[in-house]
Amino acid sequence: MNEQQKILEMIEKGQITAAEGMELLEALTMTKEVATIQAVQTTGNHGYKFFKVKVTSDNNTVNVNINIPIRLLTTIGEIADRMTAVLPPDARKDMESKGIDLSGIDFAKIVEEVISGTLDEPNIVDVEAWDENSQTMIKVRVYVE
Secondary structure, rough: OHHHHHHHHHOOOOOOOHHHHHHHHHHHHHHHHHHHHHHHHHOOOOOOEEEEEEEEEEOOEEEHHHHHEHHHHHHHHHHHHHHHHHHHHHHHHHHHHOOOOOHHHHHHHHHHHHHHOOOOOEEEEEEEEEEEEEEEEEEEEEEEO
């Protein structure tokens, strides 16, 4: 018999009033919610400090290094799904021609998992693409550290 049933039986037998039973049920629910939150925090928090984006090329013509503190991701999370809308159409077409489809990535969910500490794998995106113009391999890595 679970705790809720025990409380209901106590009300039925007149051992406690309905109001007291309601208080006990509410306290029981709150206790379970706190336990769930604590379990998520202890099992999911990986202690990530930075959201990082690195773009490099084999011939060093492209080098980008972006480090965003995890605390700022809450703001980014609000606009994350709209990021692809601001991508210039020619850049989007070029990426799609190379097999990179950003429309299938749920950026807001990734940001939410990073902030909550439930992201199991620190590597979010790893892409390598050949750049015909510069005759080099371009590497894009998005990860948390």
